[in-house]
Amino acid sequence: MTKTQDYYKILGLRKEASLDEVKSAYKKLAKKYHPDLNKEQGSEEKFKEVLEAYQILSDPQKKSNYDQFGHASEGFSGFQGFEGQQDFDFSDIFGGFGGFSEFGSMADTLRQAFSSRNRTRNTSLRGTDLAVDLSLSFEEAAFGVEKNISVTRIEECSACKGKGGKGEETCVKCNGSGVLTENRRTPFGIFRTQTTCPKCGGNGKTIKNICKKCSGAGRLKAKKNIKIKIPAGIDSGNHLRMEGEGNAGSNGGQSGDLFIVIFVEPHKLFKRDGADIFTEVPISFAESALGTKLEVPILKGEATVKIPAGTQTDTIFRLSEKGIKKISEKGYGDEYVKVIIQTPKKLNKKQKKLFKELEKEEKLAKKRKNFFSKFRHSD
Numbered sequence: 001m002t003k004t005q006d007y008y009k010i011l012g013l014r015k016e017a018s019l020d021e022v023k024s025a026y027k028k029l030a031k032k033y034h035p036d037l038n039k040e041q042g043s044e045e046k047f048k049e050v051l052e053a054y055q056i057l058s059d060p061q062k063k064s065n066y067d068q069f070g071h072a073s074e075g076f077s078g079f080q081g082f083e084g085q086q087d088f089d090f091s092d093i094f095g096g097f098g099g100f101s102e103f104g105s106m107a108d109t110l111r112q113a114f115s116s117r118n119r120t121r122n123t124s125l126r127g128t129d130l131a132v133d134l135s136l137s138f139e140e141a142a143f144g145v146e147k148n149i150s151v152t153r154i155e156e157c158s159a160c161k162g163k164g165g166k167g168e169e170t171c172v173k174c175n176g177s178g179v180l181t182e183n184r185r186t187p188f189g190i191f192r193t194q195t196t197c198p199k200c201g202g203n204g205k206t207i208k209n210i211c212k213k214c215s216g217a218g219r220l221k222a223k224k225n226i227k228i229k230i231p232a233g234i235d236s237g238n239h240l241r242m243e244g245e246g247n248a249g250s251n252g253g254q255s256g257d258l259f260i261v262i263f264v265e266p267h268k269l270f271k272r273d274g275a276d277i278f279t280e281v282p283i284s285f286a287e288s289a290l291g292t293k294l295e296v297p298i299l300k301g302e303a304t305v306k307i308p309a310g311t312q313t314d315t316i317f318r319l320s321e322k323g324i325k326k327i328s329e330k331g332y333g334d335e336y337v338k339v340i341i342q343t344p345k346k347l348n349k350k351q352k353k354l355f356k357e358l359e360k361e362e363k364l365a366k367k368r369k370n371f372f373s374k375f376r377h378s379d
């Protein structure tokens with residue numbers, strides 16, 4: 001069937017058509033194209049189209065999905081074990097003609113699609129992933145560290161090896177079929193719904209001697225200590241993935257993964273951006289004016305930075321490769337040192353005298369500058 005066809009067009013309806021209109025259009029067209037009545041070529045295809053259009057447009061939920069999403073929304077997922085024998089809707093169309101061959105085969109296809117979907121529920125399931133937060137000091141993150149973390153997770157029961165017990169017997173609830181079938185009468189016919197047997201989980205078999213340790217679940221909550229190696233250079237927002245250290249799977253499914261989400265605590269002296277670190281160092285007026293050799297903190301101890309004469313406040317000096325080890329490539333980041341010129345808050349007598357002399361000298365220098373600038377016609 002071409003999936004581009006419009007269900008409303010197939011039934012010759014407007015989009016606003018009522019349920020009664022959908023029903024009557026379907027009855028009319030189903031009679032017209034039913035392969036038992038119409039031997040023309042293509043009538044069978046046409047009949048299937050009409051049936052499909054009816055199944056969608058007569059169901060408010062499916063209709064609304066179709067109106068919103070078109071053909072992408074349907075497929076077999078919407079059907080629930082359609083039965084060949086229906087009540088009025090179908091019997092008054094097909095009644096007396098016998099041989100529901102076309103309809104029967106389609107119903108079979110739908111039923112198969114439905115039951116195979118059920119079967120997949122009983123296959124093994126992978127365990128879920130777990131995530132734990134881990135706080136590291138600035139240095140631990142910068143240099144790497146080994147940590148022990150405690151994780152509460154679901155593990156396979158060691159007593160029954162995840163089987164839940166010993167020995168098997170046929171499930172008494174579903175008689176070994178793994179499914180429970182229920183016929184539901186609705187205004188549109190009798191629908192057979194199948195659900196996975198809750199007692200055996202669809203296996204058709206239950207355990208004879210249930211494991212005492214896990215009460216038959218095959219899995220247990222357990223606390224586990226895990227040692228992890230944190231690589232140098234890790235940062236907030238990074239995570240480590242430990243394969244298979246998450247929750248245990250069921251029915252032989254593999255375990256999930258454990259994610260360790262990293263938080264790096266701030267440092268008193270350094271700020272960090274990736275592998276680069278930043279710090280601020282105060283210097284005095286005299287040091288900045290005259291130039292100096294400045295001791296600055298680095299990750300491991302101290303380094304000397306040459307501050308040239310006439311350095312202004314907020315000037316940044318770069319210390320190449322003095323940052324943090326890069327995590328995804330070779331090498332290290334840099335350290336950036338910003339110098340902050342400190343205005344003295346308290347002066348002793350001698351300092352005061354020297355500053356006054358400095359002030360006098362500055363005033364003289366200013367006068368000289370103004371005097372010369374008059375001749376230059378500048379400023």
Ligand SMILES: [Zn+2]
Binds near residue numbers: 162213214218
């Ligand atoms: Zn057990």
Ligand SMILES: [Zn+2]
Binds near residue numbers: 179
């Ligand atoms: Zn069962």
